[in-house]
Amino acid sequence: MENMTFDLAATPLRELNQFLHQKHDVAKVTVLNPDGAHNIAVGLDSPVEVEVHGHAGYYAAGMNKTAAVTIFGSAGTGVGENMMSGKVVVKGFASNGAGASAHGGLLVIEGNAGLRCGISLKGGDIVVGGSVGSFSAFMAQAGRMVICGDAGDALGDSLYEAVLYVRGHIKSLGADAQIETMSEADFATVADLLAQAGLAHDPKEFKRIASRRELYHWNADANQEY
Amino acid sequence: MENKTIPIKAISREESAGYDRKTLDYIRNASAHGLYEIRGMGAKRKVANFDDLVFLGASLSRYPLEGYREKCETKTLLGTRFAKKPIELAIPITIAGMSFGSLSAHVKEALGRAATEMGTSTTTGDGGMTQEERLSSKTLVYQCLPSRYGFNPDDVRRADAIEVVIGQGAKPGGGGMLLGQKVSERVAGMRTLPEGIDQRSACRHPDWTGPDDLTIKIQELRELTDWEKPIYVKVGATRTFNDVKLAVHAGADVIVVDGMQGGTAATQTCFIEHIGIPTLAAVRQAVDALEDLNMKGTVQLIVSGGIRTGPDVAKALAMGADAVAIGQGVLVALGCNSETYIQNGEHLSAEDDYAALGTAPGFCHHCHTGKCPVGITTQDILLEQRLQPEVGAKRLRNYLKTLNMELTTIARACGKQNVHHLEREDLVALTVEAAAMARLPLAGTSWIPGVTGY
Numbered sequence: 001m002e003n004m005t006f007d008l009a010a011t012p013l014r015e016l017n018q019f020l021h022q023k024h025d026v027a028k029v030t031v032l033n034p035d036g037a038h039n040i041a042v043g044l045d046s047p048v049e050v051e052v053h054g055h056a057g058y059y060a061a062g063m064n065k066t067a068a069v070t071i072f073g074s075a076g077t078g079v080g081e082n083m084m085s086g087k088v089v090v091k092g093f094a095s096n097g098a099g100a101s102a103h104g105g106l107l108v109i110e111g112n113a114g115l116r117c118g119i120s121l122k123g124g125d126i127v128v129g130g131s132v133g134s135f136s137a138f139m140a141q142a143g144r145m146v147i148c149g150d151a152g153d154a155l156g157d158s159l160y161e162a163v164l165y166v167r168g169h170i171k172s173l174g175a176d177a178q179i180e181t182m183s184e185a186d187f188a189t190v191a192d193l194l195a196q197a198g199l200a201h202d203p204k205e206f207k208r209i210a211s212r213r214e215l216y217h218w219n220a221d222a223n224q225e226y
Numbered sequence: 227m228e229n230k231t232i233p234i235k236a237i238s239r240e241e242s243a244g245y246d247r248k249t250l251d252y253i254r255n256a257s258a259h260g261l262y263e264i265r266g267m268g269a270k271r272k273v274a275n276f277d278d279l280v281f282l283g284a285s286l287s288r289y290p291l292e293g294y295r296e297k298c299e300t301k302t303l304l305g306t307r308f309a310k311k312p313i314e315l316a317i318p319i320t321i322a323g324m325s326f327g328s329l330s331a332h333v334k335e336a337l338g339r340a341a342t343e344m345g346t347s348t349t350t351g352d353g354g355m356t357q358e359e360r361l362s363s364k365t366l367v368y369q370c371l372p373s374r375y376g377f378n379p380d381d382v383r384r385a386d387a388i389e390v391v392i393g394q395g396a397k398p399g400g401g402g403m404l405l406g407q408k409v410s411e412r413v414a415g416m417r418t419l420p421e422g423i424d425q426r427s428a429c430r431h432p433d434w435t436g437p438d439d440l441t442i443k444i445q446e447l448r449e450l451t452d453w454e455k456p457i458y459v460k461v462g463a464t465r466t467f468n469d470v471k472l473a474v475h476a477g478a479d480v481i482v483v484d485g486m487q488g489g490t491a492a493t494q495t496c497f498i499e500h501i502g503i504p505t506l507a508a509v510r511q512a513v514d515a516l517e518d519l520n521m522k523g524t525v526q527l528i529v530s531g532g533i534r535t536g537p538d539v540a541k542a543l544a545m546g547a548d549a550v551a552i553g554q555g556v557l558v559a560l561g562c563n564s565e566t567y568i569q570n571g572e573h574l575s576a577e578d579d580y581a582a583l584g585t586a587p588g589f590c591h592h593c594h595t596g597k598c599p600v601g602i603t604t605q606d607i608l609l610e611q612r613l614q615p616e617v618g619a620k621r622l623r624n625y626l627k628t629l630n631m632e633l634t635t636i637a638r639a640c641g642k643q644n645v646h647h648l649e650r651e652d653l654v655a656l657t658v659e660a661a662a663m664a665r666l667p668l669a670g671t672s673w674i675p676g677v678t679g680y
Binding site: 013014017018021039042043045057058059062063065077078082084097101116119120122123139141142160161216217 | 374379420424
């Protein structure tokens with residue numbers, strides 16, 4: 001079978017997720033009337049394409065592996081949280097904690113993202129077409145974030161090895177985060193991620209933010225910022 | 227002859243209660259280092275505990291079972307509320323969550339082997355699931371912690387139950403800690419961190435805040451596992467009555483309550499000793515919450531934090547717990563704080579290594595240094611050889627066996643054919659504090675402080 005459609009106005013979410021978890025030969029699954037339901041298409045583990053037509057609630061495409069999930073609407077808290085691979089696209093806005101702790105894959109949010117976007121990021125890539133809220137990339141460990149709009153307060157607080165690229169205004173940087181010079185490799189990275197996300201911006205307009213690495217070790221003599 | 231005055235050389239030793247030697251040490255350390263003390267193990271201060279309770283054995287008004295002959299059931303079911311595949315254990319004594327990173331891979335393997343032989347479960351920790359542990363442990367509980375280090379949907383699917391960790395008895399409100407000397411290449415790789423950094427874990431989950439969010443998070447884990455696996459929620463004991471109610475409301479199958487005596491591999495001493503309430507007080511609050519919601523028996527309760535002996539297990543069960551979890555006791559069984567470690571059947575002295583850490587067997591809490599003299603809380607490739615998995619597994623099996631025998635002995639003495647039939651009515655308290663916290667009568671009286679009269 002090529003395509004399959006689940007209308008969540010008529011079918012329980014459980015049936016959709018159960019179907020997506022089992023072995024099947026459907027290439028594309030369309031979800032209608034999601035109506036903000038939580039946990040749509042969580043835990044996918046096959047290269048299926050899922051289209052959600054409407055708004056999704058919490059944890060849409062959570063812990064995704066290899067699947068490509070597109071939400072033609074906005075997404076609630078924790079979209080693509082802990083994703084391992086694959087691609088998750090939100091055509092609208094995303095709420096708090098988008099891509100939290102993502103280990104891999106690409107999360108694209110075409111609109112704005114709320115608080116704590118990319119918190120605890122562990123290797124995934126996140127591209128936000130709009131702006132991100134405060135505390136984004138908090139304790140982000142690995143991976144990359146491209147923010148085409150502005151960033152709120154305390155961007156990149158307690159960063160580890162993740163790298164952030166911001167095009168707009170940064171309200172404030174968090175503890176241990178600093179703005180660094182863009183290298184040729186950084187321009188190439190931003191260009192590549194923008195291309196994957198289908199967003200047209202000039203990489204030259206982005207700033208690089210990374211960790212000062214001063215909080216990596218206890219040091220009583222340093223005036224630690226927390 | 228001249229008269230000589232003899233000088234009086236009496237030295238005053240009047241110690242200040244407020245500024246005793248412990249406090250002087252604390253101030254000197256603080257002024258020397260400018261950093262709080264970090265250590266392992268749990269609260270060392272004396273708090274009311276299960277030792278302050280005794281059982282009312284059977285006599286003329288109750289009928290005992292033959293202690294050595296009659297059957298006494300210990301089977302324990304966990305996760306019967308929503309999970310399609312509840313956990314069935316042979317004994318109500320489980321191994322508490324301890325991370326690979328804080329413990330060596332050898333220790334994790336020993337825990338898995340012993341638990342499997344005894345028909346009980348082990349639990350991962352803040353650092354992901356190791357292959358050694360999954361292979362050796364038949365029933366493995368996978369923790370979902372604020373840090374999400376190494377958290378992986380494949381491991382969620384490989385686990386037998388999921389435990390969402392809100393807090394830990396040693397440090398309710400705080401995140402874990404693993405100092406650089408233990409962040410080896412393998413540990414760093416599993417946690418996606420640079421090797422050798424002083425790792426300080428998050429204290430809040432990254433993708434939910436508050437009980438309403440937790441409800442949805444639990445549903446996510448259920449959807450992801452197709453509603454098969456039990457979901458535990460672990461809280462450090464503080465406002466336990468409210469926390470347990472909220473966890474039940476959020477949809478937990480099993481609630482783990484960890485009291486202040488619960489151990490840690492590395493935490494600030496001020497946290498260990500000054501935050502959280504004793505296990506004895508917490509277990510009563512937890513059971514009250516379940517009874518208040520009419521959820522006793524539907525949602526299971528696991529109690530941890532300072533469970534050391536068979537009587538501790540029996541008392542926790544009589545208070546209303548369905549099972550206990552043990553961490554520190556398990557490590558002691560493996561040789562923690564022992565003078566010696568065992569190599570090829572021989573006991574070798576570890577005293578010099580304790581001395582090098584500035585401590586001695588019986589007093590050691592230096593898990594945070596990674597230089598465990600008996601090779602338990604270490605990532606050092608030489609030190610970890612001091613604990614061979616098969617030796618550790620045998621000692622731990624013996625320990626669990628002993629606890630279980632003591633548990634059934636007590637249950638039979640109270641006339642119970644099933645350890646889960648032990649009840650509060652079987653217990654009385656020896657101290658006013660314990661009576662007040664556990665809300666049990668002081669022995670020989672009907673007085674429950676705060677409930678009956680003063």
